[in-house]
Each structure stands twice: as C-alpha cells, then as structure tokens.
Amino acid sequence: MSHETLNAIMPYFLPVFYGIVIVLVLPLLAGYIVLLERKVMADMQARLGPMRVGPHGLLQPIADALKLLIKEDIIPEKADKLIFLLAPLISVTMALLAYAALPFGPVFQIADLDIGLLFILAISSLGVYGIVLGGWASNSHFSLLGAMRSAAQLVSYETAAGLALISALLLGGSLSMKSLVEAQDQAGAWFIFFAPCGFFIYLVASIAETNRAPFDLPEAESELVAGYMTEYSGFRWSLYFLAEYANMIVVAGIATTLFLGGWLRPFASFHGHILGTGVEILDIFPALLFLGICGYCFWRAPRQPVPIQKLVMVLVGGLFLVLAVVMFGSLFVPVAMPGIHGAFWFLAKVLTYLYGFLWFRFTFPRYRFDQLMKLGWQFLIPLALANVMGVGVAQILRQQLGWNAFAAFGLTLLATIGVAAWLVTLNDRRDRDQAAAAAAAASAPAGGD
Amino acid sequence: MATPMALQIGFFYFFAGLAIVCAIMMVVARSVVHSAIYLIGALLATAGIYLQLRAEFLFIVQVILYVGGIMVLFVFVIMLVNLDVAARQRQFSKQLWLALLLAVVLGGQLLLMAHIDAPIFNSTGVPQSLPPNTAEVATSLFQTYMLPFEIASIMLLVAMVGAVLMAKRRDA
Numbered sequence: 001m002s003h004e005t006l007n008a009i010m011p012y013f014l015p016v017f018y019g020i021v022i023v024l025v026l027p028l029l030a031g032y033i034v035l036l037e038r039k040v041m042a043d044m045q046a047r048l049g050p051m052r053v054g055p056h057g058l059l060q061p062i063a064d065a066l067k068l069l070i071k072e073d074i075i076p077e078k079a080d081k082l083i084f085l086l087a088p089l090i091s092v093t094m095a096l097l098a099y100a101a102l103p104f105g106p107v108f109q110i111a112d113l114d115i116g117l118l119f120i121l122a123i124s125s126l127g128v129y130g131i132v133l134g135g136w137a138s139n140s141h142f143s144l145l146g147a148m149r150s151a152a153q154l155v156s157y158e159t160a161a162g163l164a165l166i167s168a169l170l171l172g173g174s175l176s177m178k179s180l181v182e183a184q185d186q187a188g189a190w191f192i193f194f195a196p197c198g199f200f201i202y203l204v205a206s207i208a209e210t211n212r213a214p215f216d217l218p219e220a221e222s223e224l225v226a227g228y229m230t231e232y233s234g235f236r237w238s239l240y241f242l243a244e245y246a247n248m249i250v251v252a253g254i255a256t257t258l259f260l261g262g263w264l265r266p267f268a269s270f271h272g273h274i275l276g277t278g279v280e281i282l283d284i285f286p287a288l289l290f291l292g293i294c295g296y297c298f299w300r301a302p303r304q305p306v307p308i309q310k311l312v313m314v315l316v317g318g319l320f321l322v323l324a325v326v327m328f329g330s331l332f333v334p335v336a337m338p339g340i341h342g343a344f345w346f347l348a349k350v351l352t353y354l355y356g357f358l359w360f361r362f363t364f365p366r367y368r369f370d371q372l373m374k375l376g377w378q379f380l381i382p383l384a385l386a387n388v389m390g391v392g393v394a395q396i397l398r399q400q401l402g403w404n405a406f407a408a409f410g411l412t413l414l415a416t417i418g419v420a421a422w423l424v425t426l427n428d429r430r431d432r433d434q435a436a437a438a439a440a441a442a443s444a445p446a447g448g449d
Numbered sequence: 450m451a452t453p454m455a456l457q458i459g460f461f462y463f464f465a466g467l468a469i470v471c472a473i474m475m476v477v478a479r480s481v482v483h484s485a486i487y488l489i490g491a492l493l494a495t496a497g498i499y500l501q502l503r504a505e506f507l508f509i510v511q512v513i514l515y516v517g518g519i520m521v522l523f524v525f526v527i528m529l530v531n532l533d534v535a536a537r538q539r540q541f542s543k544q545l546w547l548a549l550l551l552a553v554v555l556g557g558q559l560l561l562m563a564h565i566d567a568p569i570f571n572s573t574g575v576p577q578s579l580p581p582n583t584a585e586v587a588t589s590l591f592q593t594y595m596l597p598f599e600i601a602s603i604m605l606l607v608a609m610v611g612a613v614l615m616a617k618r619r620d621a
Contacts, residue, residue, distance in 0.1 A: 122512040
C-alpha cells in the first residue's frame with residue numbers, strides 16, 4: 001500500500017475503530033445496566049435480586065443474552081411480514097447511529113459534527129418508527145394501542161426536551177457537542193448551575209422519550225400486556241430491549257454533555273498538585289475508586305458459597321485491579337490521560353443520571369395517559385418556554401450590562417420557579433372547574449338543557 | 450477533505466434514484482402504511498442530496514421536521530382512522546389521460562431546457578470544501594432577513610391558533 005493511500009485512509013481509521021468498539025461494548029453495557037436495575041430495585045424493595053448465576057448475579061446478563069438468542073422466533077400469521085421484521089432493526093439502528101456524535105472524551109468521539117446536537121435529536125426521533133411500525137405490523141390490538149401511545153407521547157415530549165436543551169445552547173453558543181463541553185470548561189461551571197430548570201425539564205422529558213416508568217405507557221404491562229412488543233419474541237424482542245437501553249444511554253449522554261460538563265472532572269478548575277509531581281490530587285480519585293472495588297471483591301471472594309463463584313469473584317477483583325492500574329498509570333502518560341480520564345468521568349456521569357431513571361421508576365406509580373399529556377402540554381412546555389426566555393435575558397444582563405452571573409441566573413431561577421408555581425395553580429383551578437362542570441352535567445335531569 | 454468527483458456523482462445518483470423510486474412506490478403501493486413508509490424514504494433521500502450539497506443544517510432540519518415530526522403525525526393519523534373502508538374502494542382515479550398529458554408536457558419542457566443548455570444545467574458544481582455553515586444560516590435568518598422571518602413565524606402561529614380554534618368550535 002502506497003504512502004498516499006495510507007494517508008488518505010488514516011483519518012477514517014480512528015472513527016471506524018471507535019464505532020466498532022461502541023457497537024461491541026454497548027450490548028454488554030446494556031446487559032449490565034439491566035442487572036444494575038434489578039439489583040437497585042431489589043435493594044429498594046428489601047430483596048436480594050439475582051444471586052444464582054455468578055457471585056451476586058454478576059453473570060446473569062450473559063445467561064439472559066444466551067437464553068434470548070436460542071429462544072424460538074415467532075412471527076404472527078396475519079402480521080405484515082416485511083415491516084414486522086424490519087421494525088426492530090429500525091429501532092436498534094437509530095439508537096446506535098446516535099452514538100456517532102456523542103463525545104465520550106476530548107478525543108473519543110466518532111465525529112465532531114457542526115450540527116452534533118441536532119443530529120442526535122434527529123436520529124433519536126427516527127427511532128419512534130421502529131416502535132410505531134412494529135406495533136402496526138403485529139396486527140394486534142395491544143400492539144397498535146402501544147404504538148399509538150408511543151407516537152403521541154414522543155411528539156409531545158420532544159418539544160419540551162428540545163426547548164430545555166435550547167437553554168444550554170444559549171449558554172454554550174454552539175451546536176457542536178465538543179464545543180459545548182469546552183464552553184463549560186471556559187465558563188468554570190457546568191451549565192446545570194446556570195440553568196437548573198432546563199436540566200429538570202430535560203430529565204422529566206427524557207424519561208418520557210425513552211418510555212421509562214413512570215411514563216412507560218406504550219408498554220404498560222397491566223393494561224396492554226407488553227404494548228408494541230406484545231407479539232415479538234426471542235432475538236427480535238431483545239433488539240427492542242437493546243434499543244431502549246441504548247436510547248437511555250444516549251439521553252443520559254446528551255444531558256451529561258449539555259448540563260453536567262461532559263468529560264470534565266468535577267472541580268475542573270482546581271489544579272492542586274501532589275507535592276513534587278505534576279499529578280493533580282483530584283485525578284487520583286478514579287484509581288482509588290477501582291482499587292476500593294477490587295479490595296472489596298477480594299475480601300468477599302472467600303465468603304462465596306461455591307468454589308466457582310470464589311474464582312469468578314477473584315477474576316472480577318483482578319479486572320478492577322487492572323482498571324485501577326490503567327487509571328493510575330495513565331496519569332504519567334500525558335497523551336493518554338485526557339482521553340482515558342475523560343471517558344471515565346463521562347461514563348460516571350451517565351451512570352449517575354441513569355441511577356436517577358431507576359430511582360424514579362421504583363418511586364412513582366405509572367401516570368394515566370391524560371395525566372401524561374397534561375403534564376407535557378400544560379406544564380413542561382410553558383415552563384420550558386419561560387426558562388428559555390429567562391436564560392436569554394440573563395445572558396443579556398450578564399454580557400451587555402455586566403451583571404454578576406450569580407445575580408443574573410439567580411433572578412432567572414426565581415422567575416422560572418414563579419412561573420412553575422403559577423402554572424400549577426392555573427392547572428389546578430382548571431381541573432377543579434372541569435370536574436365541577438362534569439358533576440353539574442351529571443346531576444342535571446336527563447333531556448334537560 | 451475533498452471527496453473524489455466520482456464518489457460525489459455516485460452519491461447524487463444513488464440518492465436521486467432512491468427518491469424517485471420511493472416516490473413512485475408511494476403512489477403505487479396498495480397499503481396506506483406502505484405508502485407512508487415510501488414517503489419517508491423519499492424524504493430521507495432528499496435529505497441525503499442536501500447533505501451531499503454541504504447544506505448540513507438543511508439536511509438535519511429536513512430529517513427532524515419532515516421525517517421525525519410531520520411523518521410521525523401522518524402515520525399516527527393513518528393508524529387512528531379506520532382505513533379499511535377506504536382500502537376496499539377503488540383507489541385509482543380515472544384521470545389517467547389528463548395525467549399522461551401533463552407528464553408529457555412537463556417532460557418536454559425539461560428536455561427543451563436541456564436542449565437549449567439553460568444555465569441551470571451547467572452550474573459550476575458543488576464547492577469542494579465548504580466551511581460548516583450552520584452559523585451563517587442563523588446570521589442570515591436572524592440578522593439579514595430578520596423582519597421577513599419574524600413575519601413568516603407569526604403567520605404560521607396565527608394559522609396554528611386558528612386551526613385549533615376551528616377544531617374546538619366544531620367540537621362544542
């Protein structure tokens with residue numbers, strides 16, 4: 001291969017490599033998020049959760065994946081075959097495609113697009129076709145109802161989510177995911193501190209967009225069996241599952257990048273060095289964390305009931321030891337350090353955000369469909385509009401009139417909370433009026449007008 | 450990074466062909482949902498042509514608005530309305546001859562334009578490396594053409610409010 005062709009190919013090599021890594025690692029990550037979900041749920045309900053497959057159920061995701069792969073694949077006789085087969089693929093492709101613009105670190109990003117955020121939003125809005133078409137092609141009432149709920153829900157909450165993201169765009173002044181993180185680095189604070197209301201609105205809207213409880217109406221198991229997934233089985237069903245978890249990571253990644261400082265370390269502007277070295281004190285934390293987990297695994301290993309589980313526990317401990325060594329060793333390699341530590345902090349923030357998802361799921365009961373629509377249209381969208389205006393005014397106060405950031409954004413926060421309180425009372429009064437009108441209509445004599 | 454000319458032309462013919470095939474299939478398809486899917490395909494292919502012309506912002510707006518927004522509502526309405534009755538009726542209108550005549554006239558015009566070498570057919574082609582131009586779109590929309598843009602926005606808002614009002618009135 002000549003030097004010239006090599007030079008022409010090289011720019012494409014790293015993105016392709018990152019892409020392959022993401023596609024390979026993502027199903028594993030999704031599987032372990034499911035395990036985490038079951039463990040957290042068990043903990044909140046005072047149970048143990050999966051304990052049998054591997055120590056503390058650590059190998060459960062792999063067993064589940066194998067089971068799904070060998071399950072029988074059933075296609076309903078009256079289904080629209082082609083679309084039925086295509087729909088889960090649309091879901092999973094769109095979920096994976098969104099990763100192309102997600103910055104896992106200053107270098108670990110497939111493409112830093114000029115329109116990065118819009119690209120991710122556009123691609124994830126295409127994912128709804130997988131759900132809608134799958135529900136329609138199944139030719140079943142439960143599936144169709146789930147699909148229609150999903151379409152209505154997504155269209156409603158996309159508006160609120162988009163408006164919430166605009167508040168961060170106003171602060172960052174760019175659509176490129178990378179420049180948004182760099183803007184937070186320069187501002188010296190994450191955008192969540194400037195626009196907390198925007199973050200809150202996006203948190204609620206993103207749960208609704210990923211069809212998670214308490215907004216999991218498209219697959220409400222107590223009403224619709226499994227909603228749009230009712231007729232799917234085996235591997236196709238698991239593709240939907242993978243798409244759901246991949247989408248969760250995408251929305252968490254968007255929130256992390258726009259509001260939580262992306263790959264930046266907490267206290268990124270604090271540069272306290274360890275005496276005599278160029279290593280910053282706070283950069284040691286990831287290595288210490290992995291070392292702690294490793295120590296815990298080694299400590300628990302002799303207490304496992306079965307020999308094979310002892311072995312697995314030691315292996316897991318060894319894995320974390322390797323990770324600790326990598327995190328510590330990279331401190332002395334200036335080339336690799338920002339990439340590796342950036343990816344650590346990004347994933348740590350994403351997992352924290354996802355923990356919030358799990359927490360909500362086990363705390364709130366499912367909303368009714370009219371409550372969901374009311375929350376979206378009558379509360380979140382007006383609030384998001386007020387928030388965008390408030391952040392815009394605060395930016396003008398700060399940049400044109402030289403206000404202190406605390407004063408400008410504190411005022412905005414107070415104003416937005418005021419709008420929220422006003423909206424709540426307004427909606428309450430309307431609900432009460434409607435209930436009174438309905439009661440009056442019911443008690444009126446039949447035939448009377 | 451300049452893309453080779455052959456690749457450029459290849460992309461163009463791929464997306465253009467896809468758009469035409471999808472458009473034809475959309476009209477021909479028997480099932481309404483299939484038609485909607487072909488329409489989505491045609492819109493996506495058009496978005497691909499925008500991207501090939503380095504109009505990134507236009508590309509993404511096409512995908513978000515038409516494919517991600519309007520078509521979702523289309524599909525939603527198709528599923529909401531019972532179309533079994535419509536499907537059993539004759540689907541194709543009898544204006545075949547009129548349609549054929551129009552097609553011949555339009556095709557003739559296109560050929561004539563190509564024959565007299567109208568300037569539209571020999572443009573200088575796509576600039577090889579256009580800088581990212583999202584910011585320029587924003588500048589022209591919100592600074593150069595601020596007033597027309599705002600007027601258009603308000604007109605759309607009025608139309609939307611009017612539609613909601615009319616729907617409500619029929620309801621009551």
